[in-house]
Amino acid sequence: MLDAYIGVLVLWPLVAGLACLVLQSPGVRSALVLATGAALAVGALGVASQAPFTANPGFLSSETALHVAEAAAFVFPAYFLLRGLMRKHLLVILFSCAQLALAAFGVTQLPAAPAAQSAVVCDGLSLALLLVVSFAGSFICIFALPYMKHHEEHLHLKVSRQPGFFLVLLAFLGFMNGLALSNDLRMFELFFEATTLCSFLLIGHDNTEEAKTSAFRALWINCLGGVFLHSGILLAQKQFNLVDISALVNPALWTGASMLPIALLALAGCVKAAQMPFQSWLLGAMVAPTPVSALLHSSTMVKAGVFICLRLSPVLQGTVTGKILLLVGAFTFFATSALALGQSNAKKILAYSTIANLGLIIACAGIGTPVAVSAGIVLLVIHAATKGLLFLCVGDMEQTIGSRDLEDLRGMVSKSPVTALAAVAGAMAMILPPLGMLVGKWAALEAAAQSPVAMVLMALGSALGVVCWVRFAGTLLSGKAIKPKASPTSALTSMPILAMLASAVGLGMAAPWLNALLLPEASAASALSGGWGLMPSLFVVAMLGWIIGMKVLGRQSAATLSTPYIGGLPSVEKGTYVGPLGRTWVLSEGNEYATELFGEAKLTKFLGALAGALLLALVGGAII
């Protein structure tokens, strides 16, 4: 039965995607996407009911499967090389050649490593990623159905390109599930590279020049990540003749041994998670249609990067490599939070904030203690729900008003109330106690007690994040004298948004219990102490606040509003007033983005150089 569940999780999306491609009809496509959502939900719950477990399903463990993985190590880079040659993109050519060379070296020069004891190992971490992919992923794919229809209407396409789009989008879900479950490094690499391919294809989907440039930037950076991953795998194979992940993450194995393979694998994770100085590919990826940004570049694919770091955390605990990784993550958390503050493009704000939170999770992995790692996993799950929600909301609002600039989203609450309020709730869920993101941040801060510098960086990043999200929520709610003119939304749009809202808030509130579930039994007894233990009583307080607030809202929402205080006489014309010098002034509003402090142009290079130095130290520290 377990093998069947795993088969559904990994293979069904691919099959459904191919069916989308062949059958073309929009009705069939909608049915297939909805069916995939249902199938993944069943599969994920089936797997969750058995976890933790190990399994050996044929399609992941047989000789043929391993040969496929071995071949894929050549096929993916070869395809990247081909695309690089067609576009004459030097960096893509360079790094895909390096990947090919590494693959050839592995096959010819190293003895074949024995297959992993069990092809699938499912623990709390894999289950967390699996559930995120299966649920958040399905919601976002459903959201994509009406979104892409509007999107193509807007672009005036003659022939719909949706079948191909949904093939990649759905197949991607299967690859992510495979990545979460596989215990053989070669299978892991197969899925890792497959997600790079999906990301490349989806970023370039719109075929505009900007989309192509961004797609190739994502490709070369992720090819570089692939080089790190492959060389890490080969080195580990050389050192221990092992490709079994669960055997490799045994700290006893690494005492006295060179940590270089671990550092390289962590570095590959940092590239995938777009940590500074590799953040540019994720920002470029924002040109893709919003469901892509929500699914690949926030909820799931970038989580593969932090997933591998968390997977390595037992080995990292207490080592120099771990300490540097903690600094790397904390620094990115701080730096990208600052960059987010200087942005008025809503999708860029979300992108920077995504990178920041991934940095926080990587910092947790660097600490490596069970308390920190479970905080990291809780952050992974809740961030996926919350940020997925925010992306869906911004995408919907963008389609409503035709702009993704925060200044144009001002007062959105009167134009599309449901989406805007969901976005406000999402923004608040990022920063407010007693919800999970804040508590995760709290737990990370206290777990980082070994490194004062990391703690200060986290404190700074935390304050920057609060300001960013309060401003975001405040701008959406901003009062304006516009009569509500709610636009109709498709059920396929509002349903995923509301489902994501429910999971963001629900998971946010369930965080203390998730945390307790993830901790090993020895420390589970004390799991609900300190801040986590306060949460249940804070929930009671929050509920009380909710009830009081809603009562007042009900009373006030009928009240007649006062005229705005503008320090002058309102004049007949709307939005103007008679002010100083007896002149008529036109009222205009705007946020202060303090670009002199947080501007992208000013900060990126400097912070990128610092982050690059940290990454060099990560590898260098492992060599010495």
Add this chain to the structure above:
Amino acid sequence: MNLTTFYLAVAGLILAPLLGGLVAGVDRVVTARLQSRMGPPLLQPFYDVGKLWSKIIAPASHWQGLFVRWALVASLASDVLLAAGADVLMCFFVQAASASFVAVGAFCGSSPYSKLGAQRELFQLLAYEPVFLVAILCMAKVSGGFDAYSFMASQQPLLFKLPLLIPGLLFVVLVKLRKSPFDISASHHMHQEVVRGVYTDYAGRDFALLEIAHWADVVVVLWICSFMWATSALSMVITAGLFLFAALVIDNISARLTWRHMLKVVAPACLILATANLLWLYME
């Protein structure tokens, strides 16, 4: 949670706002004396709130009442957490939530001054939050735990190990009490360039509740400052009193700074001092 904790929590819930109101009264009397005036009676802030409560004024936004209540709940909750000896970092985050609600409520308003004030309020938040957080981390490092009781249980005053925190904590007190030179987001006196900034659009009952929330905030901030010399209850009160008095004196002798100056000069300076102190603790 045992019964003592419960009683302490209830005491915190009731006493903290009252104490905050008294602090506001003392503030007004001392400020008046510094300016050679008689000043209002000590309980004037309570009368003011009572009068505000009796006024029914049309709100500037449908949402403000909601955010005012949430701010009040969060502020009171942070007092209760401290009183019950809970995690001080979490108490800090709850208090920051209250500040966020005030800013969001101001964004919801219709007056441009209110929104301008909200922007500045956020920059203030950005300036003092890291300093305050690092100060708490320093205290936790010295006292060996994050809960309020271990902060108060240390035999030696934390001040001796944390001298560099004083400027930072004073900065936090000035910002949170909305005192010059950092009364940037809600100018203390009306008819200035931001009118009342973040408070412009709050009126009547909402404003009365907001005032109580502010009292609760002030108590949290002064309480955390008083951990610097927490060998006995009396020494804590004196420490908090000294911080308050210093803030009042600075308020009376300085003019308002711009938010740029606060964010570019004052906050980094305070943060660097606090960080230096933290690093120094790790060197020992």
